[in-house]
Amino acid sequence: MRWWTFIGSKAMRGPAATKAQQGTADPGDGTTRHDMSDDRIVRPRLRQALCALALATLPGCSGVQHVLAPAGTDAGFLANLFWIMLAGAVVLWIFMNGLMVYVTRINVRQMSPKKAEALIIGGGIVFPTVVIACLLSYALAAMPDMRAEGTGTRLKVTGEQWWWRVEYWPEGADAPIVSANEIVLPAGSRSEIALTADKVIHSFWVPALGGKTDMFPGRETRMSLEPLEPGTYRGQCTEFCGDSHAWMAFNTVVLPQEEYDAWLENAATDAVAPEGEAATRGREVFFAEGCGACHQVRGTAATGKVGPDLTHLGSRTSLAAGTLPLDEPSLIRWVRDAKAVKPGAEMPAYDHLSDDDLSDLAAYLEGLI
Amino acid sequence: MSWPKILDRHQSLWFLITGPTLWALHFCTVYAMTAIYCEKLGDEAGPLRLGILGVTLGALVLIGITAWLSWRQWDYTDDWDYEHDGLTVEDRREFIGHAGFLLCVVSVIGVIYVALPAAFVGSCV
Ligand SMILES: [Cu+2]
Numbered sequence: 001m002r003w004w005t006f007i008g009s010k011a012m013r014g015p016a017a018t019k020a021q022q023g024t025a026d027p028g029d030g031t032t033r034h035d036m037s038d039d040r041i042v043r044p045r046l047r048q049a050l051c052a053l054a055l056a057t058l059p060g061c062s063g064v065q066h067v068l069a070p071a072g073t074d075a076g077f078l079a080n081l082f083w084i085m086l087a088g089a090v091v092l093w094i095f096m097n098g099l100m101v102y103v104t105r106i107n108v109r110q111m112s113p114k115k116a117e118a119l120i121i122g123g124g125i126v127f128p129t130v131v132i133a134c135l136l137s138y139a140l141a142a143m144p145d146m147r148a149e150g151t152g153t154r155l156k157v158t159g160e161q162w163w164w165r166v167e168y169w170p171e172g173a174d175a176p177i178v179s180a181n182e183i184v185l186p187a188g189s190r191s192e193i194a195l196t197a198d199k200v201i202h203s204f205w206v207p208a209l210g211g212k213t214d215m216f217p218g219r220e221t222r223m224s225l226e227p228l229e230p231g232t233y234r235g236q237c238t239e240f241c242g243d244s245h246a247w248m249a250f251n252t253v254v255l256p257q258e259e260y261d262a263w264l265e266n267a268a269t270d271a272v273a274p275e276g277e278a279a280t281r282g283r284e285v286f287f288a289e290g291c292g293a294c295h296q297v298r299g300t301a302a303t304g305k306v307g308p309d310l311t312h313l314g315s316r317t318s319l320a321a322g323t324l325p326l327d328e329p330s331l332i333r334w335v336r337d338a339k340a341v342k343p344g345a346e347m348p349a350y351d352h353l354s355d356d357d358l359s360d361l362a363a364y365l366e367g368l369i
Numbered sequence: 370m371s372w373p374k375i376l377d378r379h380q381s382l383w384f385l386i387t388g389p390t391l392w393a394l395h396f397c398t399v400y401a402m403t404a405i406y407c408e409k410l411g412d413e414a415g416p417l418r419l420g421i422l423g424v425t426l427g428a429l430v431l432i433g434i435t436a437w438l439s440w441r442q443w444d445y446t447d448d449w450d451y452e453h454d455g456l457t458v459e460d461r462r463e464f465i466g467h468a469g470f471l472l473c474v475v476s477v478i479g480v481i482y483v484a485l486p487a488a489f490v491g492s493c494v
Contacts, residue, residue, distance in 0.1 A: 140488075
């Protein structure tokens, strides 16, 4: 038997093969029994499924949340590191398996103990030690650059249950520009990001831009990111933090420097007055319902700090930390019963509001650009 | 003169784990040094890196000595074989020496890897 047929048929030897034969055996009553056949059928199916998955995710490499579709310096380095390690692993895998096939199938003979020892010490100790030391050095050498201090924008992000409090600190400012649930960064410069958390540990990660850093209550950690390509990239909390951990995401919008400056200028302003009848009525509902106790809309009486700042909510690209798109139906759904959208969300339901009230409220919120 | 029990080479497991123990101590020392230095003495890590270099060389020397002692205890060059699974005192002594020697090799690699970041990262930040 050739070695490749050997490898292919190995799985069918022994108990599995016997089982398989039993599984398809006709019990004599005209039916074919398949109950014993799991081993035989599930395994190749699983393998097929994995292959299909691998193929299907390849086009996904252009996605908004993909480590292998880097849009920044740091993610670029990490992606390179991954490819280098993958290439190394493939070469090693082929070499080791080739060697195994060679000594067990192609050239089967006894090896002198000396040779065998040299192979084990050389291939099993010296070689991997050196290879890993090289990889480690390559990665470590890049660390100082990746952790370099930001030169442009400074911001501070706080992990809350289950949303992100964002503060921009322009050069020389003594009060931050407050926002939430979306991060806007200029392309082509390194931004400094300070991280902390409110109650529990969270972790801040934008795969397309760089590595992740944990956020701890009562402690400030830091990271810096240098996005290169303008675009929108998804970020995600990557430290389990409770009920809605999976819904704790955000978009990172990378803008060319001039657009970023213009954006920041707008972000610093107070909220615009509502335009149109619906929005004006919506504003009344907002204050009548006491939303301002938890939410801030700068330039109005709403100064709450419990929930996300809504001053420029309408200019964001998602609602409730990447959970819903930012449009009227989503806003209505959210305000009516936030917990139904996001388990555990610390915002009360307003299901006593009429449909009209809700849609006016949505018009007001959408208009906060 | 009779040896204290702990030094009875065929009985004491200490000779087996001296290498990894030194590795563990080195690991803890380097971590503690870094944590305290970076917290109390600022971001520029020059002296800290020198300290780590010193601790590392010290650990390597001690593991080297342990390796040498284990090698002698293994007594490989006496009969050039790995046979020491018998019930004799000699077999036990050689087994502990052999295993201790291999663990020293692992410990050397571990100590070097633990210290490697200090060779590349020059600041606490
Ligand atoms: Cu979280």
